[in-house]
Structure formats: C-alpha cells, structure tokens
Amino acid sequence: MTTDADTTAPIAGSTATEIADSVRELIERGDLRPGEAVPPVRSLADRLGVNRNTVVAAYRHLAQAGLVVSRGRGGTRVAGLAPVAQEGFAAGTVLRDIGTGNPDPDLIPDPSAALAGMAGRPVLYGEPVIDRDLENWATAWMREAVGDRPMRLTITSGASDAIERLLAQTLTRDDAVALEDPCFLSSMNTVRLGGYRPVPVPVDAEGMTVDGLRAALEAGARAVVCTPRAQNPTGASLSAERAQALRDVLAQHPFVMVIEDDHFSMLSSQPYHSLIGPDHRRWALVRSVSKFLGPDMCLAVTASDPDTAQRLAMRLSPGTTWVSHLLQRLAHALLTDRSVAAGVRSAAAHYAARNTAFAQRLVAHGIEATAVDGLNLWVGLPVPARAVTEQLMRRGWLARSGDEFVLADEAAASRLRLTVHDLTDEDAERLAVDLAAAVGAAAPREVG
Known part of the structure; x- marks a missing residue:
C-alpha cells in the first residue's frame, strides 16, 4: 500500500525549481519511496501558496528527470528504477537474438598483426x-x-x-x-x-x-x-x-x-x-x-x-x-592498412546485400519491407509489434519492438527493428516464414 506524500512529506518552495528540488531531496533521503504518491497539484499549490501552474511545472521537471511518473487518475507517483533499453545481446536467453544491432564479428578486422607492431615509448x-x-x-x-x-x-x-x-x-x-x-x-x-x-x-x-x-x-x-x-x-x-x-x-x-x-x-x-x-x-x-x-x-x-x-x-x-x-x-x-580498408568495403557490401535479400524475402511473404542503410531493417507491420514479438518467441526468435525507440511516434509501435545480416539463407527463410505466421497469429479474429 502506498502512502500519500500530501500528509507525510514536507515539500517546500515557492518556485518550480525549488519545489522540484525539495521533492528530489525527499526521494534521495528515502522519505519518498518508489510507488508513493506526491500531493495532488491543487492541494500542494494551496498549501504552498503558489499558482497551480508552478506545481505543474515542478512535476514536469521531475518527470523529465525520470523521478516521477504520471498515472492519470492514479496521480503522480515516485518512479522506480526501471531498466532502460540498451543495444546488444539480451542476457540469459536461449532464443535466437535478432535484435542486437551488432556488426558481424567475422567482418571485424583481426588486430593481432597491428598489436604486435605497436611497441613504443610510454x-x-x-x-x-x-x-x-x-x-x-x-x-x-x-x-x-x-x-x-x-x-x-x-x-x-x-x-x-x-x-x-x-x-x-x-x-x-x-x-x-x-x-x-x-x-x-x-x-x-x-x-x-x-x-x-x-x-x-x-x-x-x-x-x-x-x-x-x-x-x-x-x-x-x-x-x-x-x-x-x-x-x-x-x-x-x-x-x-x-x-x-x-x-x-x-x-x-x-x-x-x-x-x-x-x-x-x-x-x-x-x-x-x-x-x-x-x-x-x-x-x-x-x-x-x-x-x-x-x-x-x-x-x-x-x-x-x-x-x-x-x-x-x-x-x-x-x-x-x-x-x-x-x-x-x-x-x-x-x-591505414590497405587490407583492412578492403575488408571494410567488403563488409559494407555484405550488410547491404544481406539486408536487401531479407527484405525481398519478407515482401515475398506479404510483409512490406525495404532495405535502406545500416546494420538493421525497420519493418512495418499491420498489427502491434509487441504481439508479433510474443508470437516469434514461441517460434524461437527474440526480436526487438519498435516502441523501444519511440519518443512520440505512435506508428513505431507497429514496427520491428531486426538485425539479420548474419543469418544463413536457411535461417533467413525460416525467420521470414515465422514472421509471416506471427503476423497472422497476432491479427484480430473476425467474429461472425
């Protein structure tokens, strides 16, 4: 059960910055804990003798800093330490990870020869x-x-x-x-x-x-x-x-x-x-x-x-x-190594070719996709991406939903970011088939 900070926490200040700093200090001291409610705007404004907009601005500052979250009718509450999305392999999964954003390790140049010749004065x-x-x-x-x-x-x-x-x-x-x-x-x-x-x-x-x-x-x-x-x-x-x-x-x-x-x-x-x-x-x-x-x-x-x-x-x-x-x-x-430069050019061609080939596979299975540039594909779906990722997990794939990359673009919730350049042709075809099936399974069922 959460405690209403309106009666327990001595929030002070006459400006938005002072009020926000006061709440921040209470959170840092542990007087306000994750999940606890901060006072409603009207009651805190009345208590402090300030305009309601001043309290709104203070809470906005705290929200932007990730210290509080607004829950609509549930009020504004102290935020917990929620993990933030990161690039790279997902930890502790047995699924084939296709959301890493990583380059192909086989295309990264071997530094052994260069390391051997790097001796010099400190x-x-x-x-x-x-x-x-x-x-x-x-x-x-x-x-x-x-x-x-x-x-x-x-x-x-x-x-x-x-x-x-x-x-x-x-x-x-x-x-x-x-x-x-x-x-x-x-x-x-x-x-x-x-x-x-x-x-x-x-x-x-x-x-x-x-x-x-x-x-x-x-x-x-x-x-x-x-x-x-x-x-x-x-x-x-x-x-x-x-x-x-x-x-x-x-x-x-x-x-x-x-x-x-x-x-x-x-x-x-x-x-x-x-x-x-x-x-x-x-x-x-x-x-x-x-x-x-x-x-x-x-x-x-x-x-x-x-x-x-x-x-x-x-x-x-x-x-x-x-x-x-x-x-x-x-x-x-x-x-400055010519062989490394040639390898980089080869890697560039590889990423472009593999992404283009996979996009063509998706189109063949009825999913719109275009390879543009970069290590990944940004794939649009006719259904919410989260539902598709759940279906893909059942088929052995760990994909990354577009809503992890969103600030305000709601359309990205129907996108997947896929890292597929390191898949074999066999695995790429299997993923394309599974993705089409996942989209079908996630589509709403007609009643009639």
Missing part, C-alpha cells in the same frame, strides 16, 4: 592527448566532410561519450534537446539520464523532417542530435535537398548546438549530407570506429568549432583525461 602526463599519426589521418578524414571551416579535433571513448560530453558542456538540466523520433537508444538514454528534455523530431525516408526541426527549435531546443545517414533504427539518410532545407531552418539559430552522429560513415552506401551550415557557430561531427573496427574499439573522432572543442577538452580533463594512446595507435594502424 606516454606521460602533460603530453599531447591526441596521437600525432592519428591526428594527421583524422584531420584529412574530417576535412573531407566539413570543408575548410575552422575546426579542431577531439578523441573520446566512443560516440556516446562524445555526445554526452558535448551536451553537458552546452546545456543545463531541463534544457530541450531535439532528437530524431524514432531515436537511437543511446542518444535517448543520454538525454534522459542527463536530465534534459527530449523534443521529438519525426523522421521520414529522407531523415529528420523540416517541420519537425522547426517546431523543436520554436519549443526552445538548445541542441540538436541528428544522424546524417543510416539513422538507427530506420536506416534513413539525409538527402541533399533535405539537408539544405534543414540548414535553412538552422540559419536562424546559429548558436544552437548541432551534433551529427555519423556512426556508419565508412560502411554507408549513401553520400554524406550535412545539416550544419557553413556559418553555424556551434557544431560537432562525431564519427566512431565501432561499426567497422568493432564495438570494443571505444574510440570516436569529433571535429567541431574551436570553442566547442576547447569546452569538450575541458570536460575530458577532470575525468578520462585522454583516450589511451595505445588504442589510438591501434586505430590508426588499422585505419
């Missing part, structure tokens, strides 16, 4: 944080994308690390961040756990929509996180026309932080089109190596305007300080 405190050879190579790589505008490089422990630090040096709690909807899980979790307010921007076949971005900026978004190609989970890539239209919208907001996560860069079949205009003042292009050199290569290159780079370096200095030079040297050795 790197000590106070030395440059970027390995010189990697910096020279990465500068040319990023220059191809950003042109001759002023930029500086930063090396972080992966793309998610870069995005988290970029947002932290730009925003304060409750600031709004424009995110693609449906959204990459890591970006979604980074924003929510950072206490920022996600503002959904719909994604269509050409990427982030113009009207959606405009609405997010009008709603006060101070940062934008966008995937220019192989958007996860949809696979969409910005067209040249869409990128130009987005740049036109952002031209009116030159100090909004624009972060591009080009995670699929070397594997992408699509050209790179940027929504960062040549005169935009605060920007960052992030490219990790995890999709083609392996997830354990926790390294990303970030090119950004000099001021943002300086702030990002300051965010690194009290914690990680720098990414290991051994890891940087290994990345450089692999990235």
Whole structure:
C-alpha cells in the first residue's frame, strides 16, 4: 500500500525549481519511496501558496528527470528504477537474438598483426592527448566532410561519450534537446539520464523532417542530435535537398548546438549530407570506429568549432583525461592498412546485400519491407509489434519492438527493428516464414 506524500512529506518552495528540488531531496533521503504518491497539484499549490501552474511545472521537471511518473487518475507517483533499453545481446536467453544491432564479428578486422607492431615509448602526463599519426589521418578524414571551416579535433571513448560530453558542456538540466523520433537508444538514454528534455523530431525516408526541426527549435531546443545517414533504427539518410532545407531552418539559430552522429560513415552506401551550415557557430561531427573496427574499439573522432572543442577538452580533463594512446595507435594502424580498408568495403557490401535479400524475402511473404542503410531493417507491420514479438518467441526468435525507440511516434509501435545480416539463407527463410505466421497469429479474429 502506498502512502500519500500530501500528509507525510514536507515539500517546500515557492518556485518550480525549488519545489522540484525539495521533492528530489525527499526521494534521495528515502522519505519518498518508489510507488508513493506526491500531493495532488491543487492541494500542494494551496498549501504552498503558489499558482497551480508552478506545481505543474515542478512535476514536469521531475518527470523529465525520470523521478516521477504520471498515472492519470492514479496521480503522480515516485518512479522506480526501471531498466532502460540498451543495444546488444539480451542476457540469459536461449532464443535466437535478432535484435542486437551488432556488426558481424567475422567482418571485424583481426588486430593481432597491428598489436604486435605497436611497441613504443610510454606516454606521460602533460603530453599531447591526441596521437600525432592519428591526428594527421583524422584531420584529412574530417576535412573531407566539413570543408575548410575552422575546426579542431577531439578523441573520446566512443560516440556516446562524445555526445554526452558535448551536451553537458552546452546545456543545463531541463534544457530541450531535439532528437530524431524514432531515436537511437543511446542518444535517448543520454538525454534522459542527463536530465534534459527530449523534443521529438519525426523522421521520414529522407531523415529528420523540416517541420519537425522547426517546431523543436520554436519549443526552445538548445541542441540538436541528428544522424546524417543510416539513422538507427530506420536506416534513413539525409538527402541533399533535405539537408539544405534543414540548414535553412538552422540559419536562424546559429548558436544552437548541432551534433551529427555519423556512426556508419565508412560502411554507408549513401553520400554524406550535412545539416550544419557553413556559418553555424556551434557544431560537432562525431564519427566512431565501432561499426567497422568493432564495438570494443571505444574510440570516436569529433571535429567541431574551436570553442566547442576547447569546452569538450575541458570536460575530458577532470575525468578520462585522454583516450589511451595505445588504442589510438591501434586505430590508426588499422585505419591505414590497405587490407583492412578492403575488408571494410567488403563488409559494407555484405550488410547491404544481406539486408536487401531479407527484405525481398519478407515482401515475398506479404510483409512490406525495404532495405535502406545500416546494420538493421525497420519493418512495418499491420498489427502491434509487441504481439508479433510474443508470437516469434514461441517460434524461437527474440526480436526487438519498435516502441523501444519511440519518443512520440505512435506508428513505431507497429514496427520491428531486426538485425539479420548474419543469418544463413536457411535461417533467413525460416525467420521470414515465422514472421509471416506471427503476423497472422497476432491479427484480430473476425467474429461472425
């Protein structure tokens, strides 16, 4: 049985921030426990002598931080520690996992030869944080994308690390961040756990929509996180026309932080089109190596305007300080190896071919599907995806429902994100047959 905090918890404050901080402190002390109700808006406003909208704003701040949840007529209650969806293999399952989002381990280059040749003098405190050879190579790589505008490089422990630090040096709690909807899980979790307010921007076949971005900026978004190609989970890539239209919208907001996560860069079949205009003042292009050199290569290159780079370096200095030079040297050795480069091109062709082949199998079984770009397929269904995943589990498959990636797009509840590039032809055909059967079993039965 839950206790009504209206009579037991001494909530105080006269502003939304003060009230929210008071409730937060009660939760942290354990005076308010998961499941307990916080006071109704009207009664708390009357007790504190404030406008009801002030209490509404305070509860909204707490909800955005994940501390409370609204249950309609059930009131607003303290949230429990609910797990957040993550990429990767599901733990402890005997089912064939087709929702991992992983690259094929057989297509990740073997680092053994490169590791054997990496001996060198130790790197000590106070030395440059970027390995010189990697910096020279990465500068040319990023220059191809950003042109001759002023930029500086930063090396972080992966793309998610870069995005988290970029947002932290730009925003304060409750600031709004424009995110693609449906959204990459890591970006979604980074924003929510950072206490920022996600503002959904719909994604269509050409990427982030113009009207959606405009609405997010009008709603006060101070940062934008966008995937220019192989958007996860949809696979969409910005067209040249869409990128130009987005740049036109952002031209009116030159100090909004624009972060591009080009995670699929070397594997992408699509050209790179940027929504960062040549005169935009605060920007960052992030490219990790995890999709083609392996997830354990926790390294990303970030090119950004000099001021943002300086702030990002300051965010690194009290914690990680720098990414290991051994890891940087290994990345450089692999990235400049011709056989590795050929392997990356082969992997790109493999992912594209396998996803296309599976999409064709689905179409042959009456399910609409199109292979776009990326490691996954975003499959539309005529029935709710959760019901289909339950049916697939009975057939030995563990699939991922689209609603895990949703901020506001209800249509994604009828989508599956499937990782199928590593299936054999036999398994792929079996999955296509089972998926068609699962859709049929999940369809409502006619009564008559």
